[in-house]
Amino acid sequence: MTLLHDQTAPVADVTPDERAQRLTDAGTAWNERIAVDATNADLTYKVVGRGVGSVATEVRAGKHRFLVDEPGALAGDDAAASPVEYALGALVSCQVVVFRLYAQSLGLTIDEIEITAEGDLNVQKLFGIDESGRAGFHDVRLKVDITGPNSADEYANLRKVVDEHCPVLDLFSNPVPTSSTLV
Template identity: 65%
Template sequence: MTETTTATDLASIRADRLTGAGEFWAAKIAKSADNARLTYKAAGVAVGSVASRISAGKHQFLVDEPAGLAGDDAAASPVEYALGAIISCQVVVYRLYAQQLGLVIDELTIEAEGDLDVRGLFGIDESVRPGFTDVRLTVNIAGPGTQEEYEELGRLVETRCPVQDLFANLTPVSAVVAKV
């Protein structure tokens, strides 16, 4: 099988999956709007110096910090995973809406940078927030569409990406601490 055949097959498989998912969810939601509500779960256990072993569904992954932040540098940090989360969510949403709009994406790469001031993390300056102060995405798309078509797709993705929404909007978080 040649690279062209493989790429064509992959594009066809992806198109079928994206179309099928859209049709499935449209039908499910048409029966009841309650069917649109999903709850995701993950659990973590502390390991190593400051690392966590995370379980999410049938998947497990390690999260750690670099040595400068008390870690063993055995895995990406929580904020690196956050950047990875926005990138991977954007990939899904770019593919989904490109399919709906009939746009072809031959290649898609996304880079994310986030600025964080550790004075907030370490409580050195209470006026400094502990999270990112700015996140920048660079999206590179190759395909037969025009620059304007891909820019319009990008604007649509910005309004539909669940993880970008987490970064852009306040999301309530609550915690219960229990001694066991």
């Protein structure tokens, strides 16, 4: 991710015990909030983007700011990752979170996790050459590399649980009602 003004917050290096406690605490807190009022489970996220440069976008998400651009072949300055790369990054990062969450819940150990996402996209619709295809990815592949002491079957079951509960995988897998207003 290309951050604007090089303001990066360091990611804490945590021990497995600290991670386990944070995951347990978060799960407990959310269960308690939702038990009090089920509408506490409803969240709304807001992100604002402003066009800069040739085709780049400065994005604000809460207190975070980052840049999205395109490579030169797509009219960009290649100053940052592209929108579709960020989409794959969102998928990978959501998978990592959900793998850790459900590994903790199921009593499994993840020593290391690395997820690779590849997506195939045909630009003919983007450029108005052929309107019959999709504008977005027509195929996305995830490769999950986990190391830890549990069996291959336990990690395979974990992958199934993660795929059922990952919000960003759900976005990729199912149509989402989306509206747009020109102001």
